[in-house]
Amino acid sequence: MMAINRYRLRHLVRHGHRGAMRTARLLANTDKLLGVILLGNNLINAAAATLVTVITIRVFGQGELALGMATLAVTFVILVFSEVTPKVIGATYPEKIAFAASFVLTPLLKLAYPVVWFINLFVQGLLRLLRLRPSGENQDSVLGIEELRTLVLESGKLLPSAHRGILLNLLDLEEISVDDLMTPRSQMEAIDIEAEADTLLRQLSTSHHTRLPLYRGHLDDIVGMLHVRDAAYHMRSGELDAEALMQSRQEAYFIPSGTPLFTQLRHFQENQRRVGLVVDEYGELMGLVTLEDILEEIVGEFTTQAPAQLSGFIIQPDGSWLVEGASQVRSINRKLGLHLPLEGPKTLNGLVLEHLEDIPEPGTTLKIAGYAVEIVQVQERAVKVARIFPIAGNVDTANG
Structure with missing residues (x-):
């Protein structure tokens, strides 16, 4: 019940899935759901421990060794068959288990409602005494931009890579x-x-x-x-x-x-x-x-030009690119698949000037974010053309 994907659950509810609708109603009152589950769980565990104790006394007497062995045995059985194994199965197949369990838990909650209500009185009183307010289901379902970005990135094969890229670009528009x-x-x-x-x-x-x-x-x-x-x-x-x-x-x-x-x-x-x-x-x-x-x-780009003829970008035989200094850094990253820093200057010329803190001479080579950048042409105190080597470390930093 707790491991189920709430967003997929809402989707199934909107499509009229009966098991999903019943599960959603149970999850809308988490305190009552937990109350009836734990009521039955602890009642059975306590009854099992008591039953094993009675059987041990009747068969082996009241010896401490026998009672100790019986305690270990019942603990092992409860952990394996009542706690760990069912919970692992439930966490692995939350939908199948939750929808099936909802058919049992719904009538159980109605039958045990007076007991659950009585227990929750003490629970709510204790929470108020500790000044705790359990977050509602609505607060848990609100996602921020970063959470949405993580959700898209981890969608895996559920989304084609092209669709995933579009969604990520859309989330970045505000930045x-x-x-x-x-x-x-x-x-x-x-x-x-x-x-x-x-x-x-x-x-x-x-x-x-x-x-x-x-x-x-x-x-x-x-x-x-x-x-x-x-x-x-x-x-x-x-x-x-x-x-x-x-x-x-x-x-x-x-x-x-x-x-x-x-x-x-x-x-x-x-x-x-x-x-x-x-x-x-x-x-x-x-x-x-x-x-x-x-x-x-x-x-992405709408251009129908060949990659080697992209405006402001000319590929060279050695794999490097001749790039106009006035080209936008964001455009360079997108078209050439690089990761030049986007914070600060918006153009390649501004990026070079910021790193050198001076107007470079033609032939000067520097590294920006691990990429070798060679100054090819300088005009009117600005970098007119530069050569970028896409593979980091392709050229050692030096001054020509």
Whole structure:
């Protein structure tokens, strides 16, 4: 009864399983259930001990040796046949035993209810005297995020690995913010409405995105978002200019820095948006995050490109990877199967600078979380390209 899985029990109750329903009613009053079980258990054990004592006295007399041997014998029999063996069987097959036992325990509880009620009066009084309040069944059934994560991890063959990964990613959404996934400001593709018409046409016709930010002069002056489909008419008619773009634009949607992904997913749904611009506490543009970015964090990449051609990642003949310094650490871990630290800097460049506490020279090699990282190119006081060796210890740490 006590070893049965409460969640599976509720599932069977919802599906109308009679044994499960009877067991659930018994477990709803644990004190009464334990009362009737222990009443019968102790009554039988005491009766067995008394009976063995009487038989021993009549057969062997009142000798101390005979009574001692009889005590040991009855203790052995009770332990093996009444205590250990039944409890091991019950713990191994809780459902089968509990459902069958419920058919016996339910009428027994009704018959012995006055005795059980009388015993529980003393039990409850003693608990109050000790200032103890037994936790209810509802408190025992509440699981936190970490308990749910452990439950998913230990589900074994009950869940396919892909489903298990999705559930774990979903549980992590509250611990990840938009800052971890956003496309940094320096890598954003945006349109300057003050650019020449030829430049605008070329940029729109070669863009790989369907929605692009519009700005006037510099990125801090965002004037809206443009859906490339809405600009198609002006592109065909040759009337593509700042006025046409302003007519086709949509209002920009801004996201505060540090917003948890799960919260932002709900905001995207409530506001019917797919793209948001991340801003810091001063209103400065930090980057861009899309609905697809969040979905990929849950279910994995949607890209159809070959692994060797993933954006920002180029595999080398020796098994290492050339990675752009502006790549997100979380994206590197997911795409390359690494375990670089996620606390602290969000990009590979920031991670390298934090470890070295200086701007490195090309050729510098360092170890981060056991992975060898070689600086290949440095540009404008930032790591532009680095080589990562997936196998820890592949290259010794040295300065070039």
